[in-house]
Every structure is written in C-alpha cells, then in structure tokens.
Amino acid sequence: MKMFVCIKQVPDPNTAISKLDPATKRLVRSGVSLVLDPGDESTISAAIKLRDKVGNSELVALSMGPASAQEATRRALAMGVDRAILITDPALAGSDAFSTAQVLAAALKKEGADLIFCSTESTDGYTGMVPGGIAEFLGIPQLTFAREITIEGQKAIIKRVIPKGYQTIESTLPAVITIASGSYEAIYPTMKGIMGAKKKTLTQMSLADLGIAATQVGEAGAHERVLSIGKAEARAAGQIIKDDGNAAQQIAEFLQRYQLL
Amino acid sequence: MTPPTISPTGGWLGTTLFVLLFLAALILFGTRVGRLITLLVKARPEDRTDHLNGRVGTFFKVVLGQSGVLRDPIPGIAHFFTFWGFIIIQFGLLNLILGAFNGSLPWLGDNHGFAIVLDVFVVLVALALIVFAIRRGIVRPRQLNSSLHGPWDGFIILGLILLVILTLALVESFEYAASAGAAWTPIGALLYPLLRHINPMTNLVAYRTFWWLHMATVLGFLIYLPRSKHLHLLATPFNVFFRSYKPKGALPLLENIEERDDYGVSKVEQFTWKQLLDGYACTECGRCNTVCPALNTGKPLYPKEIILGAKEALFVRSGEILGENSIYNKLGIAGIKADKTPEEKEAHHEPMVGGIISTEALWACTTCMACMEICPVAIEHVPKIVDMRRSLVMEESAFPQEVTSLFNNIERNGNPWEISNDKRAEWAADLEIPLLAENPEADVLYWVGCMGSFDRRNQQVATSVAKILKAANVNFAILGPEESCTGDPARRIGNEYLWQTQATMNIETLNGYGFNTKTPAVNAEDQGSHGQTTTATLTKHRTIITACPHCFNTIKNEYPQLGGDYEVVHHTVYIDELLANSKLKLPAGFDQRKLTYHDPCYVGRYNDTYEEPRRVLTVINSNGVTEMPRNRNKSFCCGGGGGRVWMEEKVGKRINQTRVNEALSTEAEVLAAGCPFCITMFEDGVKGVEAEEKMKVEDISEIIAHALESK
Secondary structure, three states: OEEEEEEOEEEOOOOOOOOEEOOOOEEOOOOOOEEEOHHHHHHHHHHHHHHHHHOOOEEEEEEEOOHHHHHHHHHHHHHOOOEEEEEOOHHHOOOOHHHHHHHHHHHHHHHOOOEEEEEOOOOOOOOOOHHHHHHHHHOOOEEEEEEEEEEEOOEEEEEEEEOOEEEEEEEEOOEEEEEOOOOOOOOOOOHHHHHHHOOOOEEEEOHHHHOOOHHHOHHHHOOOOOOOOOOOOOOOOOOOOOOOOOHHHHHHHHHHHOOOO | OOOOOOOOOOOHHHHHHHHHHHHHHHHHHHHHHHHHHHHHHOOEOOOOOOOHHHHHHHHHHHHHOOHHHHOOHHHHHHHHHHHHHHHHHHHHHHHHHHHOOOOOOOOOOOOHHHHHHHHHHHHHHHHHHHHHHHHHHHHOOHHHOOOOOOOHHHHHHHHHHHHHHHHHHHHHHHHHHHOOOOOOOHHHHHHHHHHOOOOHHHHHHHHHHHHHHHHHHHHHHHHHHHHOHHHHHHHHHHHHHOOOOOOOOOOOOOOOHHHOOOOOOOOHHHOEHHHHHHHHHOOOOOHHHHHOOOHHHOOOOOHHHHHHHHHHHHHHHHHHHHOOOOHHHHOOOOOOOOOOOHHHHHHHOOOOEOOOEOHHHHHHOOOOOHHHHHOOOOOOHHHHHHHHHHHHHHHHOOOOOOHHHHHHHHHHHOOOOOOOHHHHHHHHOOOOOOEOOOOOOOOEEEEOHHHHHHOHHHHHHHHHHHHHHHHOOOOEEEOHHHOOOOOHHHHHHOOHHHHHHHHHHHHHHHHHOOOOOOOOOEOHHHOOOOOOOOOOEOOOOOEEEEOOHHHHHHHHHHHHHHOOOOOEEEHHHHHHHHHHOOOOOOOOOOEOOOEEEOOOOOOOOOOOOOHHHHHHHHHHEOOOEOOOOOOHHHOOOOOOOOOHHHOOOOOOOOHHHHHHHHHHOOOOOEEEEOOHHHHHHHHHHHHHOOOOOOOEEEEHHHHHHHHHHHO
C-alpha cells in the first residue's frame, strides 16, 4: 500500500512570539525558529504505526514550502517515514489553503496514493481546509478526526472523535484521513532513525514537475484575502474552586458541563 | 627444611593418588576460571591502565587493608580476619601438601612463630564464622537476599570454610599426638592432654584421615569457587585494581556517535570487560541495596540485582559468546548456566534489558551514586544503568513518555521547557548584570543554568547569587541567551546524542570567550608584525561559577571529554573562598534559626565537596549545622537526579518526602541545600507532608543574601 503523510514546517508554536506583518497581514516566518508542526509529529506517528501494521507498505512524507522546510522533512524521515517529497517553487509564496490543496493533490495524483494522512489543521494558520481540499481535488472520500484506524482489504475504518464519544465509520480506498489531535503519542527519533534519515531519499519538485502554472498559485492565484488582523481577546480568568466541603462535586459538575466526564 | 615426622599419605601409593586428585581438581578449576577469563577477553575493550601508582596504592588499602568492608564494622572485622586467615592458611596448606613428599616449607615449615600465627587465625576465622552464621541465619539483613541466587550459596561457603579450619585443627592435633609432640602446633599442644591416652595407631589413622579430608575440602572448595558468590575472592583484587580513575561524576563518552552500529547496551555482549568483571567481583553483600533511594521508597530497583542480572545474562549467553570453535564448546562446557529449554530461554534471559533486567528498574535510578560510594569492591552501577538507558532511548525510543517533551525542548529551545531561550536573561532585567557579550573581560562567568534562569523559585536563588557577587565586588557576567542547557538531564536519561550536541555548542561559546584553560584564546594584538607569531595567551584567572550541581558536574567532569576544559566551581565553594579571602564579609551568626544541610549528590558524592557549604553555613548561622542521620557521602537523594525530576514518580513512597521527614526529625527550621532540583523536590516534599509551617527550604546563597541585605 502506498501511504502519504502531508506535513508542514511552522514557527515553533511553543516559543515563537507570533509576529504578524501589518503590511502583508501574514505570520512572520523569518527570524524565528522553525520546526516540524508538533501536530504533524503525532500524525506521522499514527501513519508509521499503520504502515507497520498493514505491512508491505511505503510511507512518504509530502510537504510544500521553502527550501528550508527540508529540515522538517528530515525530522519526519528520522521518525521513520521511508522517503520524502518537498514541493518548492518561488511562485508558491503566498499560497492560500485552496492553492496548497491543489498543489499537494497534484503531487499525490502523480505519485498515486492509497491512503493520505493529514493533521486536522496546522499549528500556524489553523485553516483546517487543506485536507478537505485534497480530497476534493482527488475526488476521494475524507475521514476526519480519526483516533483509531484499521485497514481491512480495500476499506479504511476509523473511530471518529465526536463531542460525546466516537463514531465508527468506513470508506473505500483511496481516502484522506485526518488525525484527531492528541490521539497519538509522537515518536521520538532513534539514533538509527536520525542517522538513517541522512541516507533516505528527499525529492524536490517544482511547479513545472506538477504541470501547474505559476499564475494558478501563490499570491497571484490566491482566492483568500486577509482583510484585517487584530489582537485576540484576553482570556477571561478561570474559575477557582475553594474547598468548602463540596469542591469535588463542583469540579465534577464543571467537567460534566464540558462533557469531559 | 624439616620433613614431617610422619608421612600423611603413608607412602608413594597414597602420594600418587593425591597427585592425581590434585591435578584433576586443578584442571577442573583451570577450565572454569579459563572460561571466565575468556569471556572477559571477548568483551568490549576499555582502558584501565592509567594511574598505575595509584592503583597499587588502592590495591594495598582496599584489598590487603580491607578498607571497603571495614566501613561496616561487625561484618567488616569478621571479613578482615577471614581474608587474612585465608591467606595464611594457604601457607599451612602448602606445608601440608609438601608433607606428602616428605618435605616442608622453607623458613615456615618448622617455625613455631608461624605455627602460632596460623593457629591464632584458625581461631579468629572460627569466631568470624560464628558472626557470619548469626548474621546470615538469625539477623538475616534483607540486603543479603537475592532474587537470582538461593540462600544456600552463602551457607555452603560458610560450611566449607568451617570444614577447612576444622580439619586443619584436627590434622594438627592428631599429628601432634601421633608424633608425641614432635610436630608442634599450639592447637596440637592444647588438645594433647585429651589425645595422649588414645592408642598411637588410632591417632595415626585419624591424622591421615583428617589430612585427606582437609585436602578433599580444599580441592572441593577450589572447584566450587568459580561458580559461587565466592568468585569475588578471585575477582575482587582485580576489580579494585582496575577501578576507574576518571572523575567519579563523568559518564563514559559514547565515541563516534554518528558512525556507530549500536548505542549503549541491550545485550550483555555490549558491556566492556570491566563492566563484566564487576559481576564476578560482586560479593552479593547488598550494601548497595541498603542505601538506594529508589529501593528504599518501594521502587523496583535493586542495584545488586542489576549487577547480578548482568552476570547471569553473561553466564546464560556464555556458550554463544565463547563461540562454537572454542575449546569449551568442544568439551561441551561452554554454557555456564545454559537454559535447558527454549521456553526457559525465552522467558528469562532474552534480551537482557527488558528481560532479566527490567526497564522499570533502569528508569527508577536517580544516579545518586550511593550504591557506588558504599560498594566495598569498586563496582560501578550507575554507568551500567545509563548504558542500558542509552540503548532504550537511542535504539528503541522507549522511555517514560513525559521525557519526550524534555528532549524536544532542549533540542529546540535549549532549555527543558516550552520557553524561548531568548528570555534567558529576563530574571536579571532589573539587577544590572552585564552579559558576557557586553563585558567579555569579566573575571567570573556566572553560569545560571535553566532552573536559575526560568524556574520562578530558583530565579530567587540566581538573584541571591548575583547579590553576593556584587557585594564581594566580583567582576562577573552572565551569558544570557548564549547559554544553553548543558545537556546533563539528557545524558543521564540516556540521550547521549543530545548531550553531545548541547555540550559541543556550549563549549564553542565558552571557548569563544577564552574560558578554556587548555586552549586559551589567542590575543590578536600580540601577533608579531614581522612575520613572527607569538601565541600569547590570556593568563588571567577566569572562573565559571554555578549554583546548579548538575551544570557544575557536567561542565567540570564531562565537557573535557569533548575538549572543554574549564575552571568551574560550585557557588558554595566560591562563597567559601570569598570568605576565606575576606572579599566577602558576613554578619557572623546572623541567622539564628536551627538549620540542617542536605548534601546534593552532584556536589557531595560526585565531587567530594562536603565541608565548604558547612563552613559557610557555620559562619552565617549561630547554631551551625544540625546534621541529619544520613549526611555527607551517605546523603539520601532528593529524588530528582538522573532525569527523575522530569519523570513521574508513580510507585512507592515519595523520595523527596522521605528526605524531608528526615530533615524534620532534626527539628530544623531551615533545610539548606545547594541545588535547584533539591530545592524544588524538597519544597514539593514539605508541602506533601504539610510541614510548611515548620520548615523552610533555602539555598545557601539565599541565606547569605538575606543576611547581607539586613546588615
């Protein structure tokens, strides 16, 4: 089986003080530490587990980004992905979710994929639209918020996280599966992984390789426009429960209210 | 040389029989020992031939002087007499053997002085055996138990020693009687009144019978020895001789880390010969178990079983390790302790890590080194445990899940948290402390460490250290964002690669500022203008100080492995120096609270620094230091070392609370420490036992800074 996992390099969400450029209204990506999206780390881990379980399969990491995004794909390779493809082209700068999905779908079509894993959303832009876009462009089903995946013959069956529990749903292959955040523990690369990653294939593709015109993508082809940016409202102070005998009950009620119990 | 009065064998027939038996026993013993030596020869190499003079000295002190075991007086003294008794009895034995050939030992053979010494030791060994038997049979200290070996081995050995001295005494007595006093020995003379009336023929037969019994016991002992815990008798002298002369606090470097085939130890074959020799030398006394903070709070780590587990794994694998072509395999005796069925093999011993040595045990270790400190035979537990962790981390990626974020954060942010390293100097924003970049000529670099820089509680410690340095007019600076995690927690947890990455980076930074004592920065202005280059170097004394013993230990003892040689001191030692040089003046006896001091493992046992912190505290505190029962090299770990502070403590009692209770038992109002992890662990511990009202946890620098401010 040919499996793909779509990954992205993002400004380290844990440390980068998110800076927005008032002129472009976009996230500043230079001068900050860039990492493989931590969400993608657990998606990659889910994919690796499934690849090993299904057997006789190849797992390819697919990313679109500047040449520096190679670092992120190296991390994926170190974690255990078999090879990686980085689509990089100056014309891609400023691409919106629509173009990104279009470009990734083109590469996936060219490669031929049975199963495509994506994180639910990236930890920088948070649009959450790319996985759906890929499925749409490829004309294949999308299974979202998976916390458990099984492959039976030519069928994918997932447990899909919903507010009150989970649904079990299935679809034919090929399909796009998005992973619910927090469902899979990220694999920490072994030394063999880190050293082996240097020997694994990392292919670079350009727009020409995919037969996409520069005008279709990037700033030029963007369908979205960021109109304005603003500060997020400061989070309201949390509720402090003092134990006057029924604190346990109050905590239980609080958790129930959010369907966590 | 006086031949014996009566031949013990009764003639050439008996002597020939004895020679045959003796040779057979020798061959059996030889193959058993040869096999053990071959296993060491086939193990991984490790150089232990440095400091030869020191090694000879240690050998005299620890082996001949028995200084290791004597620290525990009762079994220690008993062991001392048994050890020396054993050596002296060997001469007696040689004399008895020569008797079969109508000869005796030159000088000693008919020397009454030697006869007296020999018999005195026979009695002393007998007394020692009583002590051992009471201890093993009645007192039964828990540490003598072993999950790998039944209780019988110890008793068999005691029985054999008893037989050796008993038969020796009987040989002496009946020889004396049979020769009518010609073969003089004190025991013989003492018992003669009882035996003189017995028919001389009976005495002669008894003498010969006990001579044979004595020889049979000795030869039996010889054959049994390599299989029993008494192998230590052969191995310990070597183990002590080859003990490490590297700094105690340094874990061995994993060389060529990018080009290796394996990382650490998962199979017994990956240990070095010295690590295997540890197993041979283990006497199974269990002193390590008695001091282990993990074991003593209910964790599944028995340091002794780690050593014996490796030995067991070696014996089980011995057939494969020795190889099909070895003489031992051809004789069919290569498998020292081979499993009989594949199920047995599967169930018990493959692989060693995760099999006979559980991963839970390996993760429970705080690397406090109490086990190594107390071991009388120089066994090195901690590096072995870390070697096995290395394999788990770097080969299997199998470690407590909480640690993943630690690794990722150190890797990405240069500190254990999800905090940008750019904020490293924020704690000092209002304190007017220059960065080294702004004051590159500073005499002292204060290495703040991650805890001092980012942890709110320990920022107070960092602030105190800075205040003290200012009060003493020290020209110092900090690195700020140029400082990065030393890598210590990563290394202790087993992520050697991450430690090497961090260390290399920090060494580059420190060398850049000319702190390296071996490769000082070249002063560019001194370069000759006539084509000559003078390599004038900075001769200025430049010191790194730190309040974190973990940073201190790894910079001082481990960075040299990667070419980073620095003069680095723990802040308590530096403060002690400032006081000694009168650069810092303290209101003596200012602090009047009752105080106890906890020796952090990485200051105390790791670097033998016990007195400086106490001196400082004795100046500032009117009561001096009230010691806890376990102090100095017996200090009981806070539970935070070895990366444990980053892992959850799910099993047993809490180590930090155990130590806090010990501190509370002194009725101290202050628990002073000199380590950010100890402080964090103890503050949690004090809260855990609800003793916030009774006792405060303070760094020594805080106590001093407070006094300086109130002056």
